Amino acid sequence: MAERKKEAKKYEFDWGLELKPVYKPEDLLGIEYERDIANPGDYPYIRGTFPLMYRSRPPLYRIYSGFLSGEDTNARLRYLFERGMPTMSIALDLPTQLGLDSDDPRAEDEVGRIGVAIDTLQDMEDILKGIDLGKVSTNITINALAPILLSMYVAVGEKQGVGKDQINIVTQNDILKEYVVRGAWIFPPKPGLRMTVDVIEYCAREIPKASPVSVAAGHIRSSGANAAQEIGWGFAIAFAYLQTALNRGMDVDQVASFITFTFHNKLNFFEEAAKYRAARRVWAKLLKERFGAKNPRSLLLRSFGGGGMEELTMQEPLNNIIRETLVALGCILGGVQGIGLCCYDEAYTIPSPEAQLIQMRTVQIIMEEAGLGDVADPLGGSYYLERLTTELEKAIIKVLEDVEKAGGAVKAIEDGLIQRICAKGAYERQKQIDSVEKVWVGANKYVSEGEQWDVKLHEYDPSIRERQIQKLNRIRKERDNAKVEKCLKEIKEAAESDTNIVPSTLEAVKAYATVGEITGVLRKVFGEFKEPAIF
Amino acid sequence: MSQQRPIRVLIGKPGLDGHDVGAKIVSMALRDAGMEVIYTGLHSTVDQIVQIAVQEDVDVIGLSILSGAHLPIAQKLIQKLKDKGVSDVPVVMGGVIPKKDIPVLKNYGIAEVCQFSTPLGKVVEIVSRMARVRKVA
Numbered sequence: 001m002a003e004r005k006k007e008a009k010k011y012e013f014d015w016g017l018e019l020k021p022v023y024k025p026e027d028l029l030g031i032e033y034e035r036d037i038a039n040p041g042d043y044p045y046i047r048g049t050f051p052l053m054y055r056s057r058p059p060l061y062r063i064y065s066g067f068l069s070g071e072d073t074n075a076r077l078r079y080l081f082e083r084g085m086p087t088m089s090i091a092l093d094l095p096t097q098l099g100l101d102s103d104d105p106r107a108e109d110e111v112g113r114i115g116v117a118i119d120t121l122q123d124m125e126d127i128l129k130g131i132d133l134g135k136v137s138t139n140i141t142i143n144a145l146a147p148i149l150l151s152m153y154v155a156v157g158e159k160q161g162v163g164k165d166q167i168n169i170v171t172q173n174d175i176l177k178e179y180v181v182r183g184a185w186i187f188p189p190k191p192g193l194r195m196t197v198d199v200i201e202y203c204a205r206e207i208p209k210a211s212p213v214s215v216a217a218g219h220i221r222s223s224g225a226n227a228a229q230e231i232g233w234g235f236a237i238a239f240a241y242l243q244t245a246l247n248r249g250m251d252v253d254q255v256a257s258f259i260t261f262t263f264h265n266k267l268n269f270f271e272e273a274a275k276y277r278a279a280r281r282v283w284a285k286l287l288k289e290r291f292g293a294k295n296p297r298s299l300l301l302r303s304f305g306g307g308g309m310e311e312l313t314m315q316e317p318l319n320n321i322i323r324e325t326l327v328a329l330g331c332i333l334g335g336v337q338g339i340g341l342c343c344y345d346e347a348y349t350i351p352s353p354e355a356q357l358i359q360m361r362t363v364q365i366i367m368e369e370a371g372l373g374d375v376a377d378p379l380g381g382s383y384y385l386e387r388l389t390t391e392l393e394k395a396i397i398k399v400l401e402d403v404e405k406a407g408g409a410v411k412a413i414e415d416g417l418i419q420r421i422c423a424k425g426a427y428e429r430q431k432q433i434d435s436v437e438k439v440w441v442g443a444n445k446y447v448s449e450g451e452q453w454d455v456k457l458h459e460y461d462p463s464i465r466e467r468q469i470q471k472l473n474r475i476r477k478e479r480d481n482a483k484v485e486k487c488l489k490e491i492k493e494a495a496e497s498d499t500n501i502v503p504s505t506l507e508a509v510k511a512y513a514t515v516g517e518i519t520g521v522l523r524k525v526f527g528e529f530k531e532p533a534i535f
Numbered sequence: 536m537s538q539q540r541p542i543r544v545l546i547g548k549p550g551l552d553g554h555d556v557g558a559k560i561v562s563m564a565l566r567d568a569g570m571e572v573i574y575t576g577l578h579s580t581v582d583q584i585v586q587i588a589v590q591e592d593v594d595v596i597g598l599s600i601l602s603g604a605h606l607p608i609a610q611k612l613i614q615k616l617k618d619k620g621v622s623d624v625p626v627v628m629g630g631v632i633p634k635k636d637i638p639v640l641k642n643y644g645i646a647e648v649c650q651f652s653t654p655l656g657k658v659v660e661i662v663s664r665m666a667r668v669r670k671v672a
């Protein structure tokens with residue numbers, strides 16, 4: 001009887017599904033196993049991309065790391081390697097992401113602050129010192145300037161004697177979502193799109209183990225989108241890249257398997273598991289039916305899951321470890337290929353080594369102690385989960401149709417349409433937090449005033465800027481400046497024509513041209529983006 | 536006259552930080568509370584923000600910074616407002632701001648700091664209180 005009083009609470013997902021109190025066999029009506037679900041590794045891949053899933057391919061986990069100089073970052077990476085980290089994920093400072101050298105006045109307060117400062121190839125050499133690029137998989141979160149950072153990584157590989165056929169690199173290189181969220185854009189969307197596709201094309205031809213684009217729709221989710229919008233808009237963005245590559249005369253089977261995704265989870269792992277399952281089916285169907293992909297590899301949705309940053313609280317920060325455990329469960333139960341969790345202190349600061357270690361241990365405990373990845377798609381067949389997957393798929397297709405009606409991803413972003421919907425979503429969410437309709441334990445409910453929780457804050461060392469400037473000045477003096485000039489001229493010519501930008505960028509980087517010099521040339525050719533007014 | 540005009544607030548994103556969800560939702564909340572909001576957009580310089588504040592004769596400046604660069608940016612902005620003779624415009628700051636930096640910011644001349652956990656209603660209240668302080672003065 002007491003239960004009746006709780007009727008005011010809504011049980012629903014924000015993409016438009018009201019939840020029943022319990023799911024029953026009737027919820028599986030209309031779903032046929034062989035046709036709609038099938039085994040892991042079989043079309044439409046709802047149960048997983050590979051037949052044995054984690055038994056044959058354990059999930060990669062990454063820890064986003066980088067601060068101050070190349071040497072400082074190298075030391076942190078080594079700390080993590082020694083404790084079992086299988087991969088690297090390099091965080092760049094904002095000046096690097098926006099193409100400003102450390103001595104640029106606009107970079108003054110931001111050098112090495114939220115990531116590592118990179119001005120020239122020398123900095124990349126310092127980050128990767130003693131790390132065998134033939135043995136490690138590396139993610140670099142770079143978008144507007146992916147050609148430069150990819151080139152630096154390739155150049156360090158060459159110096160180590162590791163060829164392009166051996167290096168394993170992920171460049172985020174998803175410029176379109178930067179105009180929606182994250183904001184690390186420089187050029188307008190059209191040249192941005194062109195550079196993204198230059199990197200995809202170059203990797204498809206030259207770097208077989210690369211993942212040249214990771215469509216980071218998760219960032220859009222974190223900025224106010226729901227799960228259906230995350231997948232639907234993510235796919236619309238991916239199709240913009242794919243179609244641009246096809247328009248250049250590439251074949252779908254040559255490109256599709258080079259497109260991967262980064263998604264972010266909320267805490268309800270049933271919803272998230274359903275999301276990954278539904279996304280795999282939508283992707284496989286569209287690649288097959290719309291784009292005519294023949295190679296089964298082209299139909300596989302490869303996703304990197306994690307995030308959940310916006311769900312973390314500053315109050316009682318250790319509770320964030322539990323929240324990120326739920327995020328990790330959504331990833332594993334959903335069958336992702338890689339996991340990147342947030343650290344419990346990340347709502348405050350650049351994570352401490354201990355917080356990063358706990359983040360890595362979370363995945364290790366789930367996989368190796370609890371054995372939760374031992375069986376593929378363990379929730380498959382559940383009345384609830386199969387119904388959820390089917391309903392979410394319908395919602396995803398609706399979002400995709402809507403954005404296509406609006407002219408596709410590029411147009412919808414240029415018009416500010418996606419930005420407007422996200423901002424509204426974020427605003428609604430905040431109102432729900434303020435009214436406690438959305439519960440945040442310890443933050444807006446069960447708040448314990450007066451409790452002190454200490455988070456060790458990362459100390460920024462402002463001397464980094466001076467150190468970087470000295471290094472830059474030395475390199476500018478020692479390098480062959482005539483050669484740098486020649487390389488920059490070649491980049492300008494490539495940018496002005498249809499020539500792929502990567503080969504000339506690689507030569508410039510090897511000549512120790514700076515990030516700012518290369519970007520300066522591109523700024524002149526492409527111009528700069530102006531944000532549309534969205535409210 | 537000035538009592539007839541709605542409170543006019545500038546919301547700025549100084550520096551290179553691209554995380555603008557907070558700036559946008561605060562702008563929307565202030566607007567829903569009847570204020571006039573001028574949002575500078577991303578990657579604004581301190582000079583641009585001060586220039587817009589003067590041109591638009593705003594009653595309050597709100598800054599959103601999540602990159603950790605809040606201390607040097609606050610110091611520069613307050614100095615610039617003094618240089619332009621408009622140091623009476625109160626500056627409210629929000630973003631990822633460690634508690635220990637709040638007294639430092641106030642010492643620089645930042646009027647109020649809103650945290651990650653500050654409800655929107657409270658932000659609106661702070662901004663209207665600040666704007667009123669200026670009009671009385």
